[in-house]
Amino acid sequence: MKRITLVITAFCALLLPLLPMAQEKKDDLLKEARELFEPIGKPPGKITDNDITPAKIELGKMLYFDPRLSSSGLISCNTCHNLGLGGDDGLPVAIGHDWKKGPRNSPTVFNSVFNAAQFWDGRAADLKEQAKGPIQAGVEMNSTPELVVATLKSIPGYKTPFEQAFGKGDTITFDNVARAIEAFEVTLITPDAPFDRYLKGDEKALTDQQKRGLKTFIDQNCASCHSGVNLGGQSYFPFGLVTKPEAKLLPTEDKGRFAVTNTAGDDYVFRAAPLRNVAITAPYFHSGQIRDLRDAVTVMATTQLGAKMNDKDIDDVAAFLNSLTGKKPVVSYPDLPPSTTKTPVPVQ
């Protein structure tokens, strides 16, 4: 027995010098990660000229869930950016008014406040500007600023919430609708993902596989485009930087950011997708044709990086991406004030 103890002690003694190395290796990865990524902190209290007040958030929540912002009275922001799901609709492309299909996959609303600009092509500078888009798009909510304002003014129960958010007077305006929705959306963040806990120093928050995936993610330069608090959403890159994706992933008619800037170099350029909650926001890419996160990683490796990743690498990166799923905010369903006989008749 004594002998066994001695052997074990000797064995442990042999291992001892290795421990600092292992520790250092771990620390290196965390250090590297901290240089590239940020945990989700508090949402901003102000967006450009929009103070994010409790009254504005509450009104914004009502508007976000109110289908009467659409001309049919059936489609709300939440229809395509469903807070019960991943802040999106889980469909390849959005379905809107008259069952028309939109041109692109609905991005998640969660953490969108941390993106540099909104939409796949970054054509809206902020959430306020973004909110005005789908309300007016014929294939989405199919309304107009005039119809939205007329509808809200016809509903007496909206008077006080608008006054509380924007003061007395003629405050029921399309701009204020967008401001309130922005205020609510600023609260839609999902902190406390395993990766956030890791970045904050809890090294056990990631599994070994997830750490290997993180290492591969960094070493293979995924983080060149997918960095920061949202692991993306900050800058624009051609989809097919190295190798052109197959046609179903990159339909020729959608030239991406070219439609915004009208600059030849912006052909098929899109905003690098923010990767927070990516594991719960399939299908992937602007075309929404890939359902498996592993396949999405493979496509990115090929088209953007020209990187050879074996199955294990891909599994590891997918495992790491699963660590980006955060905690959704608890949202109580709003009590929407009733329409009146003055409310414009829904368009069916």
Place this chain on the structure above:
Amino acid sequence: MKRITLVITAFCALLLPLLPMAQEKKDDLLKEARELFEPIGKPPGKITDNDITPAKIELGKMLYFDPRLSSSGLISCNTCHNLGLGGDDGLPVAIGHDWKKGPRNSPTVFNSVFNAAQFWDGRAADLKEQAKGPIQAGVEMNSTPELVVATLKSIPGYKTPFEQAFGKGDTITFDNVARAIEAFEVTLITPDAPFDRYLKGDEKALTDQQKRGLKTFIDQNCASCHSGVNLGGQSYFPFGLVTKPEAKLLPTEDKGRFAVTNTAGDDYVFRAAPLRNVAITAPYFHSGQIRDLRDAVTVMATTQLGAKMNDKDIDDVAAFLNSLTGKKPVVSYPDLPPSTTKTPVPVQ
């Protein structure tokens, strides 16, 4: 001064004998009302063979809001029975899969547990049976029991909620989906309307006009069909008992309960609509063509009662009907578990 006091005293003395009469008149109305109507109490703890447990309610809430119960992945129970609005969609008739219009106005889900049977024609005995209808209707959610079960089984996050609600084993069944939805819907009651407070003895809960309206409602026999806790929802009557309604209100192709019983006398027979929250559930009737509550009262007076009501009577009854708006339950939006690559592809 003394003289004035004397005069007032004498005047009051003259009035004194009248007081019991006024009191009695008030009491009479309340007494009469209590014989016809009931305040909303607690919801039942059991519906036929379905125990209403917290786990079942929680699962039912998830399913109620989950658009993946539809084949498109876009339409949930809440789409047409919106808990933010009046538990309905505020549209003349439902819009469902492929933007198809349904044949009838979506009834409110609130307090539906108190109806004797479900749907405008009472073709579902209970909420459990009702829930199965729209999920399968081609013009609504357009799914099948098999697709619903395959979808839910493909989502690992539904395993535990089903086990907690129905025990271990093969409990993800279409029957259990309906049971859980029923359990949640049982909680969707709106107590504490002014009329409830009145029935419980608070005579100030109704305005004088609302009391006049209540009196007219009783005297004109509205309460013959619209009585009980839900002021309706208990029995069946031809729409056009006295005078046939105009064609837009009673489209000839929809023969109502005839399609259920196949009995000649059931031509154009419908369940008397429950009137709780009627002020916030326009448009009215199974055809959904009347938006103004006053107009709805006028139509009823003419078609069902052959009653002559002047404008004041109609205003009074409408005012009374406004006292039936209760307090909606506070519902936190559920966190729905994510789909997987095994989840059936949505049908677009």
